[in-house]
Amino acid sequence: xxxxxxxxxxxxxxxxxxxxxxxxxxxxxxxxxxxxxxxxxxxxxxxxxxxxxxxxxxxxxxxxxxxxxxxxxxxxxxxxxxxxxxxxxxxxxxxxxxxxxxxxxxxxxxxxxxxxxxxxxxxxxxxxxxxxxxxxxxxxxxxxxxxxxxxxxxxxxxxxxxxxxxxxxxxxxxxxxxxxxxxxxxxxxxxxxxxxxxxxxxxxxxxxxxxxxxxxxxxxxxxxxxxxxxxxxxxxxxxxxxxxxxxxxxxxxxxxxxxxxxxxxxxxxxxxxxxxxxxxxxxxxxxxxxxxxxxxxxxxxxxxxxxxxxxxxxxxxxxxxxxxxxxxxxxxxxxxxxxxxxxxxxxxxxxxxxxxxxxxxxxxxxxxxxxxxxxxxxxxxxxxxxxxxxxxxxxxxxxxxxxxxxxxxxxxxxxxxxxxxxxxxxxxxxxxxxxxxxxxxxxxxxxxxxxxxxxxxxxxxxxxxxxxxxxxx
Amino acid sequence: xxxxxxxxxxxxxxxxxxxxxxxxxxxxxxxxxxxxxxxxxxxxxxxxxxxxxxxxxxxxxxxxxxxxxxxxxxxxxxxxxxxxxxxxxxxxxxxxxxxxxxxxxxxxxxxxxxxxxxxxxxxxxxxxxxxxxxxxxxxxxxxxxxxxxxxxxxxxxxxxxxxxxxxxxxxxxxxxxxxxxxxxxxxxxxxxxxxxxxxxxxxxxxxxxxxxxxxxxxxxxxxxxxxxxxxxxxxxxxxxxxxxxxxxxxxxxxxxxxxxxxxxxxxxxxxxxxxxxxxxxxxxxxxxxxxxxxxxxxxxxxxxxxxxxxxxxxxxxxxxxxxxxxxxxxxxxxxxxxxxxxxxxxxxxxxxxxxxxxxxxxxxxxxxxxxxxxxxxxxxxxxxxxxxxxxxxxxxxxxxxxxxxxxxxxxxxxxxxxxxxxxxxxxxxxxxxxxxxxxxxxxxxxxxxxx
Numbered sequence: 001x002x003x004x005x006x007x008x009x010x011x012x013x014x015x016x017x018x019x020x021x022x023x024x025x026x027x028x029x030x031x032x033x034x035x036x037x038x039x040x041x042x043x044x045x046x047x048x049x050x051x052x053x054x055x056x057x058x059x060x061x062x063x064x065x066x067x068x069x070x071x072x073x074x075x076x077x078x079x080x081x082x083x084x085x086x087x088x089x090x091x092x093x094x095x096x097x098x099x100x101x102x103x104x105x106x107x108x109x110x111x112x113x114x115x116x117x118x119x120x121x122x123x124x125x126x127x128x129x130x131x132x133x134x135x136x137x138x139x140x141x142x143x144x145x146x147x148x149x150x151x152x153x154x155x156x157x158x159x160x161x162x163x164x165x166x167x168x169x170x171x172x173x174x175x176x177x178x179x180x181x182x183x184x185x186x187x188x189x190x191x192x193x194x195x196x197x198x199x200x201x202x203x204x205x206x207x208x209x210x211x212x213x214x215x216x217x218x219x220x221x222x223x224x225x226x227x228x229x230x231x232x233x234x235x236x237x238x239x240x241x242x243x244x245x246x247x248x249x250x251x252x253x254x255x256x257x258x259x260x261x262x263x264x265x266x267x268x269x270x271x272x273x274x275x276x277x278x279x280x281x282x283x284x285x286x287x288x289x290x291x292x293x294x295x296x297x298x299x300x301x302x303x304x305x306x307x308x309x310x311x312x313x314x315x316x317x318x319x320x321x322x323x324x325x326x327x328x329x330x331x332x333x334x335x336x337x338x339x340x341x342x343x344x345x346x347x348x349x350x351x352x353x354x355x356x357x358x359x360x361x362x363x364x365x366x367x368x369x370x371x372x373x374x375x376x377x378x379x380x381x382x383x384x385x386x387x388x389x390x391x392x393x394x395x396x397x398x399x400x401x402x403x404x405x406x407x408x409x410x411x412x413x414x415x416x417x418x419x420x421x422x423x424x425x426x427x428x429x430x431x432x433x434x435x436x437x438x439x440x441x442x443x444x445x446x447x448x449x450x451x452x453x454x455x456x457x458x459x460x461x462x463x464x465x466x467x468x469x470x471x472x473x
Numbered sequence: 474x475x476x477x478x479x480x481x482x483x484x485x486x487x488x489x490x491x492x493x494x495x496x497x498x499x500x501x502x503x504x505x506x507x508x509x510x511x512x513x514x515x516x517x518x519x520x521x522x523x524x525x526x527x528x529x530x531x532x533x534x535x536x537x538x539x540x541x542x543x544x545x546x547x548x549x550x551x552x553x554x555x556x557x558x559x560x561x562x563x564x565x566x567x568x569x570x571x572x573x574x575x576x577x578x579x580x581x582x583x584x585x586x587x588x589x590x591x592x593x594x595x596x597x598x599x600x601x602x603x604x605x606x607x608x609x610x611x612x613x614x615x616x617x618x619x620x621x622x623x624x625x626x627x628x629x630x631x632x633x634x635x636x637x638x639x640x641x642x643x644x645x646x647x648x649x650x651x652x653x654x655x656x657x658x659x660x661x662x663x664x665x666x667x668x669x670x671x672x673x674x675x676x677x678x679x680x681x682x683x684x685x686x687x688x689x690x691x692x693x694x695x696x697x698x699x700x701x702x703x704x705x706x707x708x709x710x711x712x713x714x715x716x717x718x719x720x721x722x723x724x725x726x727x728x729x730x731x732x733x734x735x736x737x738x739x740x741x742x743x744x745x746x747x748x749x750x751x752x753x754x755x756x757x758x759x760x761x762x763x764x765x766x767x768x769x770x771x772x773x774x775x776x777x778x779x780x781x782x783x784x785x786x787x788x789x790x791x792x793x794x795x796x797x798x799x800x801x802x803x804x805x806x807x808x809x810x811x812x813x814x815x816x817x818x819x820x821x822x823x824x825x826x827x828x829x830x831x832x833x834x835x836x837x838x839x840x841x842x843x844x845x846x847x848x849x850x851x852x853x854x855x856x857x858x859x860x861x862x863x864x865x866x867x868x869x870x871x872x873x874x875x876x877x878x879x880x881x882x883x884x885x886x887x888x889x890x891x892x893x894x895x896x897x898x899x900x901x902x903x904x905x906x907x908x909x910x911x912x913x914x915x916x917x918x919x920x921x922x923x924x
Binding site for chain 1: 476477478479480481485486488489490492493494495498499501502503504505506508509510511514515516517518519520521523525526527529530531533534535536537538539540542544546547548550552554556558559560562563564565566567568569570571572573574575576577578579580581583584585586587589590591593594595597599600601603604606607608609610617636638639641642644645646648649650651692694696718719720721722723726735742743744745746747748749760766767768769770771772773774775777778779780781783784786788789790791792793794795796798799800801802803804805806807809812813815816817818819820821822823824825826827828829831832833835836856858873874877882885898900901902903
């Protein structure tokens with residue numbers, strides 16, 4: 001990767017233009033005819049650049065980026081699996097891209113069929129009864145799911161349920177979504193073995209509890225073995241159980257959230273279902289519900305039609321359709337026989353890395369993991385080489401860093417998720433590099449602490465960025 | 474033969490299991506209670522080859538009827554140069570995650586910084602975030618931001634002239650978040666200022682949201698409304714079209730505190746409703762209340778210019794339940810789409826897009842009125858750019874379907890006996906005339922009644 005220092009504005013020269021537009025035959029009419037009071041004083045200072053300028057600039061920018069296509073991306077809880085290329089072609093078919101969201105139903109039957117197929121397949125994979133594909137991302141799915149939870153209680157005249165229980169190992173979006181939905185967040189502790197402390201949970205459950213959010217396997221990559229009892233307890237107090245689908249990948253083909261007793265869930269199509277993450281979106285966060293919530297999904301709903309008790313509208317139209325198409329293509333490529341293998345391959349890869357590295361990295365909870373696991377930094381901490389240093393040094397070796405300093409249960413969390421699409425050779429190379437870094441931390445700690453050395457830029461000064469924010473050119 | 478996405482061979486699996494000390498893959502799930510294991514069959518088709526997948530989707534796509542789009546209502550059919558999808562297909566951009574590791578994410582970070590800059594330059598605002606999901610959710614987030622910024626006030630006013638789907642989403646968020654939402658009615662095609670001022674008499678109004686271009690395509694004059702909101706101590710949010718705002722008075726010039734909307738108008742394909750790209754921008758003083766990600770400029774350890782995600786203390790992964798919003802993933806790749814689009818178009822291209830749309834829409838409106846089947850919808854002629862409404866003398870609800878049969882999406886029914894049309898630079902005079910002929914033929918089929 002080569003450092004390229006331009007911003008598009010710095011290439012601008014008055015008089016250049018990168019587009020060509022037709023003369024549509026309407027004469028000299030122009031929007032300068034509008035009342036002056038409605039027009040802006042000056043044209044915006046957009047760049048004036050030629051088409052080759054634009055192509056070269058963004059190509060150069062892209063060369064400073066690392067994607068799944070570049071190399072191994074073991075970012076925990078993000079499920080950075082391979083993004084199949086056929087999906088991109090499918091999503092670019094003009095028969096889909098040129099459809100207006102408000103076309104009469106009879107002219108969009110192909111799109112409706114896409115919704116129907118994906119909803120059906122997601123129901124089968126997760127054991128839920130119905131899906132909305134409208135939410136735009138995981139956090140948006142969470143919010144939608146929690147709205148459904150609140151809506152359910154209100155429909156039943158149950159107005160006192162204002163609390164949502166969230167484990168201390170939960171993703172940050174869980175408590176944030178609950179708060180946006182107007183719930184009070186109550187935290188439940190984890191036991192030393194990393195699972196939810198059922199004894200700590202019991203006294204929290206009463207008629208003020210709307211429900212509980214769970215990630216299973218949790219953010220430590222551990223299966224919540226008490227899930228059946230937890231589901232029973234939450235249901236007994238009249239609450240609903242919410243499944244955060246960020247960690248669904250290892251369960252695909254083996255365990256279905258619906259069978260564990262979950263009432264509402266969201267999935268991340270940009271994680272478990274292979275759609276590209278785009279440097280931060282667009283994703284999609286479909287929400288599934290169990291039988292008892294049927295009829296309450298958000299509008300519009302092309303598959304199920306009019307929802308009798310709809311909770312309202314949460315998206316301008318019907319979600320990120322382009323992402324939905326990609327996820328459907330992925331499921332069809334896998335088919336029922338390969339869906340069964342997916343989760344266990346991901347789980348095998350994670351356990352393999354864990355076993356091969358636990359002698360030089362601190363493994364706080366040593367039990368069989370699922371798709372990911374968490375080290376608490378290096379085993380040998382005598383040279384004060386931190387998780388951040390290890391992560392940065394990995395970049396020098398051509399790997400993306402794992403998720404760091406999350407979950408918050410440990411001080412030096414290093415959360416590794418390999419996914420099922422990485423070959424054993426890749427895993428072995430990663431293991432080798434992680435071992436080399438552990439050695440370097442012992443023999444030349446300053447070099448690790450000052451890493452990365454081979455990237456387009458080195459460690460940025462984040463304090464300065466926050467203290468004196470420069471947020472635009 | 475292995476599945477193309479699964480590299481593990483039988484031998485790999487055997488050796489890896491051995492290393493892990495298990496004798497079967499199922500043993501890796503020994504901690505899962507047996508009644509949670511799914512032993513049933515999945516209701517999925519058998520694996521398809523790539524060729525079969527291609528056939529399947531070609532068949533689905535062919536079940537959609539291609540229409541010439543003369544409608545907007547929140548999704549606009551603008552032209553996008555070939556360079557834009559070409560750049561977006563670069564997998565260094567598309568297959569990257571959120572730029573947490575700045576050292577190997579300078580491409581995404583710089584592009585988002587450019588996007589933030591362009592949104593500020595278009596809207597006249599000081600700070601823009603890295604994007605939101607879509608226009609409707611950006612409006613809902615703006616409402617929550619206004620309420621959070623006001624601290625104690627909990628009432629928010631929206632104009633009924635906003636797009637109906639935007640109103641619906643804002644109202645859903647308000648209901649669950651516990652915000653008291655008030656809708657100010659429309660009077661003769663624009664927001665009723667009298668009603669707005671009455672509502673502002675209540676002391677607990679945190680903010681007011683109005684569209685720059687409303688659901689009738691009318692460009693609203695926001696001067697008085699902004700002044701009224703500010704004298705009541707409320708923030709003013711403008712819901713705007715960033716394409717049109719390259720020629721129209723900016724949110725900053727009107728005096729708005731927050732600008733939000735959908736960047737779909739910057740050449741994004743219609744895609745049956747998504748992915749599009751919400752945006753949000755505000756004045757400097759509200760920077761720390763702005764939800765979503767922000768990219769900032771700094772230097773690296775060697776003093777080189779570098780870009781990072783910054784001011785993250787506002788965000789959910791740090792603040793958890795105290796965050797200003799729960800947004801995490803946004804529509805980053807679509808923000809790149811808009812950025813590349815705007816770079817190609819430049820100020821002259823954007824001027825031409827708007828001039829062509831304006832000219833086409835005004836031509837079409839004139840021709841439609843000339844058919845005698847329509848009336849002017851309002852008592853005075855309201856200014857518009859690319860979208861406008863008319864009142865058919867009959868069958869307002871049926872017209873859209875009749876035109877779809879004739880290959881056009883036009884005359885979207887708005888209720889109230891009105892239908893809407895939209896023209897962009899994609900349509901020339903001949904296509905407009907074809908639409909007018911289709912309208913005539915539709916009305917003839919409905920039984921004439923020209924006046």
